[in-house]
Amino acid sequence: MKLQFALDVFNLEDALSLTRQVRDYIDIIEIGTPFIMESGMNAVRRFRETFPEKEILADTKIMDAGELEAGSAFRAGADYVTVLGVTDLATIKACVAASNRYGKKICADMICVADLPRKISELEELGVQGIAVHTGVDQQKMGRTPLDDLRIMKKYAKHAEISVAGGIKYHTVPVYAELKPDVLIVGGAIGEAENPAAEAKRIYEKIQSFNV
Numbered sequence: 001m002k003l004q005f006a007l008d009v010f011n012l013e014d015a016l017s018l019t020r021q022v023r024d025y026i027d028i029i030e031i032g033t034p035f036i037m038e039s040g041m042n043a044v045r046r047f048r049e050t051f052p053e054k055e056i057l058a059d060t061k062i063m064d065a066g067e068l069e070a071g072s073a074f075r076a077g078a079d080y081v082t083v084l085g086v087t088d089l090a091t092i093k094a095c096v097a098a099s100n101r102y103g104k105k106i107c108a109d110m111i112c113v114a115d116l117p118r119k120i121s122e123l124e125e126l127g128v129q130g131i132a133v134h135t136g137v138d139q140q141k142m143g144r145t146p147l148d149d150l151r152i153m154k155k156y157a158k159h160a161e162i163s164v165a166g167g168i169k170y171h172t173v174p175v176y177a178e179l180k181p182d183v184l185i186v187g188g189a190i191g192e193a194e195n196p197a198a199e200a201k202r203i204y205e206k207i208q209s210f211n212v
């Protein structure tokens with residue numbers, strides 16, 4: 001199980017500095033959607049140069065023009081690019097084509113997908129390499145968590161790597177880790193902590209205790 005650190009920030013230099021503090025405790029760096037909206041693919045390029053040893057996910061949440069937009073993020077240095085599961089299958093197919101051209105991976109974000117079992121089957125049929133269970137920031141404010149969706153995902157996914165995101169914190173890591181997703185995604189709990197390095201370390205170590 002890997003730890004993906006989501007950078008939902010706005011300032012490139014602050015994000016680089018924050019990531020330097022936690023780099024020993026994270027496996028995947030997520031260039032979050034608000035960050036991409038602010039800094040574009042320049043953020044992906046800078047992180048690729050600065051953290052050559054890390055995997056990078058560009059959280060583009062693609063909705064259209066799949067080949068064009070995914071290709072842009074892969075050329076900038078992303079190892080994973082996200083597409084929205086709710087979009088047209090033609091767009092998802094185009095993203096997968098781009099991932100195969102660059103030898104990288106597409107991750108479908110299942111935020112707001114109503115029929116998870118059906119969508120999981122369609123995505124795996126198209127060759128999507130990763131699927132993310134995701135309760136968004138606005139949904140979290142209504143008290144929702146991604147736990148039930150993760151249970152469904154584990155039941156129906158056959159090949160794809162499974163990741164999970166949505167307000168995960170140190171004390172809730174075990175309930176997710178017990179379900180054995182491939183990637184746990186944590187944003188605010190690390191980025192907004194008083195001591196991000198200490199928080200990343202204890203979350204990373206907790207995850208490692210489930211990897212034995």
Ligand SMILES: O=C(CO)[C@H](O)[C@H](O)COP(=O)(O)O
Nearest residue numbers: 006165166167168186187188
């Ligand atoms: O994709 C996202 C928002 O759309 C976030 O990156 C993801 O939800 C993880 O952040 P947090 O742990 O703060 O919920």
